[in-house]
Amino acid sequence: MSQPTDTTGFARSLAEGIPDRLPPAPEKDRSVSHAPTRRQVLTPAEKKLALRNALRYFPSSQHEILAPEFAAELEQEGRIYMHRFRPTEYPMAARPIGEYPARCAQAAAIMLMIQNNLDPAVAQHPHELITYGGNGTVFQNWAQYRLTMQYLSEMTEEQTLVLYSGHPLGLFPSHRDAPRLVVTNGMVIPNHSSPDDYERLAALGVTSYGQMTAGSFMYIGPQGIVHGTTITLMNAARKYLGASGDDLLKGKLYVTSGMGGMSGAQAKAAVIAGAVGVIAEINPEAIWKRHEQGWLDEVETDLDRLLARIELARVNGEAVSLGYLGNVVDLWEKLADNQVPIDLGSDQTSLHNPFGGGYYPAGLTLDESNRMMADDPARFKDEVRKTLVRHVDAVNRMVGQGMHFWDYGNAFLLEAARAGAPVTAKDGSFIYPSYVEDIMGPMCFDYGFGPFRWVCTSGDSGDLRISDGIAARVLSEMAAEAPPEIRQQLLDNQRWITEAEGHAMVVGTRARILYSDEEGRKRIALAFNEAIREGMISAP
Structure with a gap:
């Protein structure tokens, strides 16, 4: 964990909130992963509204400088992140609780967890305030971060801070036994809660999707999902493969995808469970990050070499994680064409966000996909759906050869069905179970x-x-x-x-x-x- 060199300066910066003088605009840091450019969804009138929403945090004397800057962010990135206000005067990482400038321990603990969620070693796109899942947002912009830290530094045990999609409504009188923080994210009435509505409201700066632990400041890194994934794999081996004892998955092959904030847990979980884990990831920054952190054992870019390595690991009963840098559909089709014996399969692409960077089409590089996502979203959507059909076809072939497959709660079956892939039975139900209803529900949650x-x-x-x-x-x-x-x-x-x-x-x-x-x-x-x-x- 990073340690500060100047705790006084650090504390002063947090307590200051939004500085009176404009900080210099930082250069884009290429050492961290950045969110893809979001598609343009706002009308000219709505873009003006988005600017007004952003400028409300600043005195009118600064609007002449900030308005064109924020307008450029909206045009170039599809969101207003307020990069100028991202703190560069201290490393973004959780510190010992005593170093936070707080009047109560609860507030200091919240500050600690906020910084943990934005730590570049933890977060998926830290400078866009995204912890995991492609759009699991801590705050919508850096002004909200600075204001929230200021409020927390002032809070007593007789107060409660209220946040609405990252926007701090202020400190309210309460009592010692009340919550110190009340958070709500993405509260939208059902008639206006479609993916298109979300994109528009997020671009306007009035809603955010906090996932489960990003916007609630409770993320503890991918370890949080490693445990659940490990338990899922062990129980899947018991249920589907009839395994027992300590070596439930020795010599067994588990194939899936994703090396992000949540999905990155799969490699570590496969090794802990004793399996040969094969995980595809199209983003080189994500896959190398997990490899450097020791969460992924090996990385391969050539499918023929990968298949040879899989067979060696399977025969030797290795507990090892093998990452494929490429599109998961190319991996599945190669495995199916070569009739590789797979025991367990799933998917952890971010299909809750299929057209905004959560799933990438086969046949395109990551950069090509990101450009198409921004410049030709209709074509990008069509390519995603075509790829989903191919994805399901390969999975179905492997299931026909004896593999057991489940949906990991990431909307894989839902989006595949919407794309026209054959994943439903005659009665309309999905042909594959979810991990909750078939594995974790009856064995744990119940x-x-x-x-x-x-x-x-x-x-x-x-x-x-x-x-x-x-x-x-x-x-x-x-x-x-x-x-x-x-x-x-x-x-x-x-x-x-x-x-x-x-x-x-x-x-x-x-x-x-x-x-x-x-x-x-x-x-x-x-x-x-x-x-x-x-x-x-x-x-x-």
């Missing part, structure tokens, strides 16, 4: 097991190690007395937490996740409280 996360606000790896040990002890005690229907889940989570540090999953602030039911959450939380009270853990 028994009250779900994500339970904690963050060590000290930033100290020692605190995380102690918390891992506490959680493992509680899970062991619970497993010894649990009924048979939930004992396996407790044992899976105990194994996960015992091995977690060894898998080096922390990206960003020191945090951990496991799945727990209500009893487990209470027992682990109470044990954490006791450890903090006794000084075993140094901070909340």
